[in-house]
Amino acid sequence: xxxxxxxxxxxxxxxxxxxxxxxxxxxxxxxxxxxxxxxxxxxxxxxxxxxxxxxxxxxxxxxxxxxxxxxxxxxxxxxxxxxxxxxxxxxxxxxxxxxxxxxxxxxxxxxxxxxxxxxxxxxxxxxxxxxxxxxxxxxxxxxxxxxxxxxxxxxxxxxxxxxxxxxxxxxxxxxxxxxxxxxxxxxxxxxxxxxxxxxxxxxxxxxxxxxxxxxxxxxxxxxxxxxxxxxxxxxxxxxxxxxxxxxxxxxxxxxxxxxxxxxxxxxxxxxxxxxxxxxxxxxxxxxxxxxxxxxxxxxxxxxxxxxxxxxxxxxxxxxxxxxxxxxxxxxxxxxxxxxxxxxxxxxxxxxxxxxxxxxxxxxxxxxxxxxxxxxxxxxxxxxxxxxxxxxxxxxxxxxxxxxxxxxxxxxxxxxxxxxxxxxxxxxxxxxxxxxxxxxxxxxxxxxxxxxxxxxxxxxxxxxxxxxxxxxxxxxxxxxxxxxxxxxxxxxxxxxxxxxxxx
Numbered sequence: 479x480x481x482x483x484x485x486x487x488x489x490x491x492x493x494x495x496x497x498x499x500x501x502x503x504x505x506x507x508x509x510x511x512x513x514x515x516x517x518x519x520x521x522x523x524x525x526x527x528x529x530x531x532x533x534x535x536x537x538x539x540x541x542x543x544x545x546x547x548x549x550x551x552x553x554x555x556x557x558x559x560x561x562x563x564x565x566x567x568x569x570x571x572x573x574x575x576x577x578x579x580x581x582x583x584x585x586x587x588x589x590x591x592x593x594x595x596x597x598x599x600x601x602x603x604x605x606x607x608x609x610x611x612x613x614x615x616x617x618x619x620x621x622x623x624x625x626x627x628x629x630x631x632x633x634x635x636x637x638x639x640x641x642x643x644x645x646x647x648x649x650x651x652x653x654x655x656x657x658x659x660x661x662x663x664x665x666x667x668x669x670x671x672x673x674x675x676x677x678x679x680x681x682x683x684x685x686x687x688x689x690x691x692x693x694x695x696x697x698x699x700x701x702x703x704x705x706x707x708x709x710x711x712x713x714x715x716x717x718x719x720x721x722x723x724x725x726x727x728x729x730x731x732x733x734x735x736x737x738x739x740x741x742x743x744x745x746x747x748x749x750x751x752x753x754x755x756x757x758x759x760x761x762x763x764x765x766x767x768x769x770x771x772x773x774x775x776x777x778x779x780x781x782x783x784x785x786x787x788x789x790x791x792x793x794x795x796x797x798x799x800x801x802x803x804x805x806x807x808x809x810x811x812x813x814x815x816x817x818x819x820x821x822x823x824x825x826x827x828x829x830x831x832x833x834x835x836x837x838x839x840x841x842x843x844x845x846x847x848x849x850x851x852x853x854x855x856x857x858x859x860x861x862x863x864x865x866x867x868x869x870x871x872x873x874x875x876x877x878x879x880x881x882x883x884x885x886x887x888x889x890x891x892x893x894x895x896x897x898x899x900x901x902x903x904x905x906x907x908x909x910x911x912x913x914x915x916x917x918x919x920x921x922x923x924x925x926x927x928x929x930x931x932x933x934x935x936x937x938x939x940x941x942x943x944x945x946x947x948x949x950x951x952x953x954x955x956x957x958x959x960x961x962x963x964x965x966x967x968x969x970x971x972x973x974x975x976x977x978x979x980x
Contacts, residue, residue, distance in 0.1 A: 519543070520826045523551040523574035523817070525567065526878045527560040527809075530773075535872035541842060542876075546833045548826075554875070558749040561586075568595075575817040576827055578878065579628070580809045582691055584620075587812070588927040591622050597813040597824050600626030606828060608835035612882055619805040619919060628810025629831055632884040635803040636909040637902070638697045639768040639791035645784055646673035646762045657794045658701055658730065661763075665739045668762035684734065685761035686744035687752040690938050693744070694765040696802055699727040703797040706916040708973070715918065715973040717966070719937050720958060723796075725951070732945045745942045759785065768902040773874075775898055776867050787898060791905040799912040805919055811881065831881055837888040843880055844889055846873035858893035866896050923972035929965040936961045 533554045543550050553574055555563045561583050567573040568590055579587050590596065600617075603609045603626070617626050640655070647654065647664070650671050655661040665683025667673065673681055686694045700706065704723035709716040718724050734740040741747060741755065756764045757777045764774070768789050778785040792799050811831065818824050833839055845852045845859055851869050853860040861869070883889060926933070940957035943949045949957070958966075 519547050519549045520823075521549045521551065522576065522827055522830055523553060524811075524879070525553045525555065525564065525574040525577040527557045527578060527580070528554040528875055529557050529878060530870060530875045532871060532875070534875040535846075538842065538846060538872060538876065541847075542834070542839060545839050545842070546830050548830045552879075556750070571595075571816060573814045573817065575823075576811050576813055578631075578809050578811055581804050581807060584810065585927050585930045588622055591627050591812070595815060596627050597815055597818065598625050598627055599629070599813060599824070599828060602821075602825065602828055605825070606832035608832045608882075608886075608888075609828060613806070613885055616806045616882075620807050620810055623922070628812050629828075629881045630807035631809045631811075631878070631880065632806060632882050633804065633808040634884075634906045634909070635806065635913050636801050637767040637769050637906045638700075638765070638801055638909070639789055639902075639905055640793070641756075641764045641766070641768065641771050641774060642788050642790065643668075643673070643759075643762040643785065644788035645786040647788070648786075649673055649675060654788060654790050655793065656790075658698075661793060662730075662733070662739075665734060665763060666737070669737075669739045673762055674759060681759070682741055682755075682761040683739035684763040684765070685741050685747075685752050685755045686765075687747045687749050688745050689749070690941060692749075692766060693752075695727065695731060695941070697765050698730060699724060700800045700802040700914050701793045701795040702726045702730070703795055703800055706802040706914045708916060708918045710917045710977065713974065713978065715970050715977065717937075717961075717970070719941070725954075726796075728941060728944050728954075732947070735945055736947070745946070757781065768905055769899065771902050772866060772896050772899045773870050776870065789898070789901055789905055791909055800914050801909050801912060803909075803913040803915055805916075806884075834880065835882065835886050835888060837890075840880070840883070840886055840888050841890050843873075843876045844883065845869075854890075855893065858891050860893055861895040861899075863896050918973055921973050921976040923969045923976065925965050925968040925972055929969075933961055933964060933966055933969070936964060 533552070539550060539552065551574070560578075561580065564573075564577060564579060564583065565586060567577065568587060587596075600621075603612065609629070612630070613632075616630055616632070620626070620628055620630050640661070642654065642664070646652075646668055650667050650673055652664055652667060653660075655664045668681060668683040670679065672679065684694060690696060699718070702723045704721060704727055705716070705718045707718055709718065709721060731740070735742065735744075741761070752764070753774070755761055757774060759778065759782055768791065771787055771789060775785070775787050778787070791801070813824060813827055818827055834843060841859075845861070846869055848854060851861075851865050851873055853862065877883075936957060940949065940954050944951075944954050962970075
């Protein structure tokens with residue numbers, strides 16, 4: 479027989495074992511339920527550009543999935559190769575359910591839109607509380623043949639400007655450039671004046687990449703007064719590269735190339751390499767989006783604590799201050815009919831984006847997690863300098879997924895942000911005073927939609943060849959003739975017809 483004492487011990491052990499088993503069973507049941515809930519959620523694949531070194535935090539993505547009740551397959555593609563990846567998906571009919579198309583690539587997919595590859599979403603927007611309040615003017619800018627196919631990502635009209643090494647300016651006793659001539663002198667001194675003080679001639683004035691739009695060329699061309707893609711004059715539509723100002727820009731960049739004030743391999747240089755060379759202090763000027771300055775500063779100071787940056791957005795050219803602009807959308811999310819076969823599936827995808835505009839999700843995507851990435855004081859967001867790198871690594875890539883964020887009233891106001899970010903945003907707003915718009919944004923040209931890639935290649939190759947000295951002005955004019963014969967003349971005619979018969 480068992481003793482009373484040992485019997486009690488055995489009974490207690492049995493009870494403890496039953497409790498543990500129940501608890502474990504409860505945990506397993508809870509995990510099973512969570513897994514089942516996750517599996518039961520609708521699945522949404524999204525192709526999106528990655529503007530940062532790494533994708534966003536898995537923790538934040540999981541939180542977004544939890545709040546939106548959607549399982550996400552986020553297919554991040556580095557921005558530098560995004561167009562190629564997107565176009566490959568389009569031509570092989572293997573896009574994600576939802577795919578981002580950059581504004582500068584929009585004409586490449588318009589024929590696919592007209593061929594019923596993507597859903598027309600306009601008739602469904604009224605069913606969603608946030609999507610129904612999207613800006614009708616921006617939707618109209620992005621429409622194809624008067625129909626709405628995409629949800630727009632909202633951006634300022636122009637964030638273009640100069641990011642300069644302020645410590646180099648100070649060491650050489652130079653002021654921030656205010657004219658094209660002063661900019662040239664800064665580039666010359668940054669190349670030959672030993673701005674880093676190491677006694678070697680190992681610096682460049684400016685570093686560029688293989689992109690005539692988002693590299694240095696288009697911004698410089700707007701300073702010279704070049705039209706933004708096209709010019710309308712007395713009912714005639716004139717391509718930008720047929721203007722004197724475009725030739726002036728080519729001569730300016732050619733001078734930088736001939737005098738070795740720019741990296742000589744710029745036609746082959748990727749965006750990533752361009753950024754890396756600037757961060758490492760090989761060059762003193764980068765022309766592009768001024769809002770990149772905070773991230774560039776963080777990475778540069780990690781290598782050289784003395785690296786200091788400043789911004790310039792106003793360069794006085796022959797016609798005063800000018801800067802090229804985009805419409806108020808910088809891209810669209812389009813919905814594949816192959817991957818989203820039914821109206822109900824489409825409504826699920828639209829419902830996800832509608833939900834991302836709600837206060838809890840929108841602020842999570844914009845600012846991250848309270849206490850880790852930002853603070854709140856008096857109902858407003860504080861973005862501390864010390865969490866800046868953390869936000870770059872974990873939160874900022876999600877900005878690519880946010881639609882209509884500038885006009886979203888559910889986003890909390892920011893009371894304090896990093897110093898350089900604040901200046902970049904102020905100067906971007908200042909750019910609004912002297913924007914150069916593309917007058918053909920709302921005009922239609924079937925030939926342009928069909929042949930724009932081929933036509934663009936003719937001119938971009940000719941531009942590079944002129945700058946590199948492989949062809950002269952006459953050779954460039956011959957390439958314009960080839961452009962006209964390859965469909966360019968038809969594009970001009972169709973734009974002019976659209977202009978006269980709106």
